[in-house]
Amino acid sequence: MTQETKPVRVRFAPSPTGYLHVGGARTAIYNYLFAKAVGGTFYLRIEDTDRKRYNEEALKDLLRDLKWLGLEWDEGPFFQSERLEIYGKAAEQLIDKGHAYYCFCTEERLQTLEHGYDRHCRDLPLVEAQKRIESEKFVVRFKAPLNGSTKFNDLIRGEIETPNKDLDDLVILKRDKFPTYHLASVVDDHYMQTSHVLRGDEWISSTPKHVLLYNAFGWETPFFCHLPVILAPGGGKLSKRKGAASVGDFRDLGYLPHALVNYLSLLGWSPGDDREVMNLEEMIGAFSLERIQPKAVSFDEKKLEWMNGMHIRLLSDSLFADELKKLYPAEQDEKVLKVAALLKPRLKFTTELSAMSKYFFERPEKCEDEKAYTKYWTEQSPKHIELVAKELEKIEDFDVKNIELAFAKVCESSEIKLGALAQPARLAVSGVGAGPGLWEILECLGKEECIFRLRRVF
RNA sequence: GCCUCCAUCGUCUAGUGGUCAGGACAUGGGACUUUCAAUCCCAGAACAGGGGUUCAAUUCCCCUUGGAGGUACCA
Numbered sequence: 001m002t003q004e005t006k007p008v009r010v011r012f013a014p015s016p017t018g019y020l021h022v023g024g025a026r027t028a029i030y031n032y033l034f035a036k037a038v039g040g041t042f043y044l045r046i047e048d049t050d051r052k053r054y055n056e057e058a059l060k061d062l063l064r065d066l067k068w069l070g071l072e073w074d075e076g077p078f079f080q081s082e083r084l085e086i087y088g089k090a091a092e093q094l095i096d097k098g099h100a101y102y103c104f105c106t107e108e109r110l111q112t113l114e115h116g117y118d119r120h121c122r123d124l125p126l127v128e129a130q131k132r133i134e135s136e137k138f139v140v141r142f143k144a145p146l147n148g149s150t151k152f153n154d155l156i157r158g159e160i161e162t163p164n165k166d167l168d169d170l171v172i173l174k175r176d177k178f179p180t181y182h183l184a185s186v187v188d189d190h191y192m193q194t195s196h197v198l199r200g201d202e203w204i205s206s207t208p209k210h211v212l213l214y215n216a217f218g219w220e221t222p223f224f225c226h227l228p229v230i231l232a233p234g235g236g237k238l239s240k241r242k243g244a245a246s247v248g249d250f251r252d253l254g255y256l257p258h259a260l261v262n263y264l265s266l267l268g269w270s271p272g273d274d275r276e277v278m279n280l281e282e283m284i285g286a287f288s289l290e291r292i293q294p295k296a297v298s299f300d301e302k303k304l305e306w307m308n309g310m311h312i313r314l315l316s317d318s319l320f321a322d323e324l325k326k327l328y329p330a331e332q333d334e335k336v337l338k339v340a341a342l343l344k345p346r347l348k349f350t351t352e353l354s355a356m357s358k359y360f361f362e363r364p365e366k367c368e369d370e371k372a373y374t375k376y377w378t379e380q381s382p383k384h385i386e387l388v389a390k391e392l393e394k395i396e397d398f399d400v401k402n403i404e405l406a407f408a409k410v411c412e413s414s415e416i417k418l419g420a421l422a423q424p425a426r427l428a429v430s431g432v433g434a435g436p437g438l439w440e441i442l443e444c445l446g447k448e449e450c451i452f453r454l455r456r457v458f
Numbered sequence: 459g460c461c462u463c464c465a466u467c468g469u470c471u472a473g474u475g476g477u478c479a480g481g482a483c484a485u486g487g488g489a490c491u492u493u494c495a496a497u498c499c500c501a502g503a504a505c506a507g508g509g510g511u512u513c514a515a516u517u518c519c520c521c522u523u524g525g526a527g528g529u530a531c532c533a
Contacts, residue, residue, distance in 0.1 A: 015533050050532055107531080115460090116529070139531055157463070161482040166461050166529085173530040181533050207464055226463085229526065238525095263470095266482090270471055274481050280472050293464095293471080295488080296526055303483040313496080346495040371492075409494085422492035427478030 006195045008040025012066075013074070015047040015184065016059035019246035020300065022238065023200060023230045025069060026264040030227060031269075032071045033265065033287040040195070044076035047186060049178045066246040069257045078192070080184050087179035090187045090217070091172055093142045095126070099216035100172060101139045102129040109347055116168045140173035142182075142213060145412060150208035151212075155196075155225035156292045162208040170209055182206060186213045194222050198289075201226035226269050232269060254351030255304070259311035263304045267297045277310045287360055309348040317341045323350050328361050337359075338444050342436040356435065360444060363453060364431025367450050372433020376423035384421050385428055389454040398447040400439040407439075429453045435451045 009431070012028040035042035044066070048054050050293065058279065066073070080087075091243055094100035103121040103272045110117065121129070122143060144167040151161045170182035179187070188198060204226050214221045232242040244250050252262050271278070271286035278286070314382035321333075328336060339360045347356060358364075364376050391406040392398075407425075426438050429450060435441065443451045 017533075047533065053532065103531095110531090141531095154463090162462065168529080171531050177529080178531090180531070185533095200527095201463070202527055202533085208462095229462080231526080263505070266470065268470090272472075274472080276470090276482055295464055297471095298469065300483065303470065306483060309496085348495095375492085394493085403487095417492095419492055428494065432493090436494090438492055 006193075008035060008195045009036045009193050010035050010040060010196050010198060010212065011043045011045050011189075011192065011194055012071075013045040013047050013188075014051065014062055015053075015181075016055040017050065017055055019248055020065045021064050021246050022250075022260075022264060023402075025065070025247050025260070026267060027073050027200055027227055027231065028066060028069070029261055029265055030269070030287075030289075030292070033284055034196065034198065035074075036284040037287040041074045042071075043071040043075060043192065045078045045192070046076075046080065047181065047184065048079055048081045049181065049184050050180065053351055059415055060215060061248060065251075068251060069247065069261055071261075078188070080149050080179070080188065081231055083188070084177065084179075084413070086191070087173065087183055088177065089185055089324070090183065091179070094142065094172070094213075094216055095140065097216065098173050100140050101144050102133055102137050103169075103171075104129075104136050106163075107246040111146070119169055119386065120361070133265055137175050137444070139171045139175050139386040142172050142256070144209065144212060150211055152207055152211045152221065152224055154204070154207075155289050157180070157226065157243065157294050160204065160207070162205070164208075167209055167212070172184060172213075182209060182213065183458060186210050186217075186219075187221055190214070190217070190219045196223045196225060196251065196289075198225045198227060203226055203292075205407045208415070213276070228294055228296045230267055231296055233298055233300065243299075243301055250304075251300050254349030255308050256311045256315075256350070260292040260304070262311065263307045264365075265295065266300070268293050268295070287303040288324060298326065305348050315344070317344065318346050324353060324357060327354055327357065329337070331361055335444065342440050342444065346436065359432065360441075367427050367431050369400050369427070369434075373427060376420075376433060377427060380420075381424035381428075383413070384393070385408070388421065388425055390449065392442075392451055392454075393446065398443060399444050400437075403439045403442050425454065428456070 010031045012031050012140070014024055014028075032042050034040070041070050048059075048061065063077070069443050092099060094141070095102070097235050101122055101124065104119075104182070105120055110428055121141070135344075145164045149161050149163045149165060150167070151159055173179055188194075207224055207226075211221055230238055232238045234242070236242075238245045240246075240249070244253060247260070258280060261280065262283065265278075266276060267289075269287070270290045272291055274288070317337060317340055321337045324340045325331075325333070325336050339357055343353065343356055347353065367377075387410045388407065391410050392403065395402045395406060407418065407421060410416065411421060422438050423433065426435070426441070427433060429438075429445065430441060445453070
């Protein structure tokens with residue numbers, strides 16, 4: 001079977017040591033989009049071979065965050081820690097073939113070495129080594145070739161060639177019998193029939209070693225595709241200090257999962273046309289590995305914010321109303337839906353919802369918006385508002401059109417500009433100086449409530 | 459140090475051996491307007507530098523510079 005005919009199977013293979021950061025999330029997204037785009041399988045593998053850094057909390061968050069993003073996996077999660085026997089056997093297999101060897105060097109000795117491991121144990125006779133493993137601690141190292149060079153083809157960068165003399169005899173089985181990443185990932189990617197390895201580009205320089213491992217086993221290599229890193233706005237690593245960095249952070253800030261996925265998908269990839277705001281189906285439809293850029297990219301939260309606003313506006317009114325309903329479970333659906341429709345076009349974060357919707361459901365006790373108060377409220381305002389209240393009282397059909405007419409009447413009869421009338425009325429009714437159209441607010445509140453609020457004085 | 463990768467507006471990107479180098483975010487201005495948004499319109503803004511190859515390079519090659527990654531019994 002050639003690689004071209006192999007069914008597409010890709011994986012996201014995080015190590016549960018910390019929060020899922022946006023770089024990892026994007027790797028997951030590209031794997032997911034690619035699998036879905038070609039009708040392949042997307043599986044999840046947990047690379048928990050580092051017992052010191054293992055963090056159970058991180059694992060839980062990871063699964064939760066992936067689900068939140070909507071990246072459901074088809075298989076897994078598979079845990080490497082449960083497959084130790086397989087890696088042990090694989091290591092033995094390489095030793096038998098002469099591609100790997102036992103190394104008994106102590107950490108102290110290794111520390112005295114200046115330029116990496118000196119291949120001290122490489123030529124120990126196997127029989128001797130096999131005796132020593134009974135009583136001594138050891139690791140298993142891969143025997144890298146001394147001459148020649150190793151090439152592989154990266155799907156977005158083309159051929160990458162490394163002289164073998166620059167590759168060291170890397171440890172594949174650690175002292176604690178756990179495999180290193182290199183062994184575990186190669187063995188798993190083979191047995192789990194991974195067709196394409198899409199991972200961060202920090203792995204580029206390890207890939208020749210992986211290729212050598214595949215060769216030593218006599219296995220076919222998967223396709224490799226290394227994704228560019230995501231950098232912080234000013235350059236350098238993305239970190240909490242430089243703003244939000246983990247998926248959880250963005251969720252807490254009020255971002256929509258699909259807005260994050262959409263934005264992240266565009267960081268290093270484009271559909272080839274001018275589309276930017278896309279739902280998951282559109283992203284899947286447009287996705288291809290060839291259009292991924294090799295260049296490192298920097299994270300622009302401003303654009304993410306904009307993207308989030310766009311996705312909020314894309315939400316159906318009823319879906320958006322569900323968010324609002326969470327805040328006011330006791331309120332009537334009809335009113336919640338109305339308020340939601342008014343608010344939807346004007347916010348960037350669902351977290352703004354609470355503050356922006358409050359006055360629709362609770363009477364404001366006082367004017368909370370001091371700036372607007374100083375700007376719009378005058379000594380004349382109470383008088384003007386009373387005129388409005390009187391006019392509103394006369395309305396039979398309390399809708400936007402009639403409310404507007406009522407205001408127009410007051411303006412005309414008392415020669416007041418609409419601005420001087422509407423803003424104080426808004427303050428009286430909502431307690432704040434900004435929001436949806438005043439007529440809409442009033443209609444939503446209902447005649448009785450409006451008149452009550454107008455006649456109170458702050 | 460050594461090895462590897464990368465390089466179009468401030469940012470994300472499209473693009474081609476001959477283009478007015480296109481779009482989006484951000485920025486500035488305008489329109490709309492009862493406010494704040496949203497929306498619409500307009501503007502400024504880029505092919506890192508130097509060598510080649512070529513009739514012609516942003517595009518192909520080399521060097522420099524800059525950035526990123528690796529150089530772990532971490533992934």
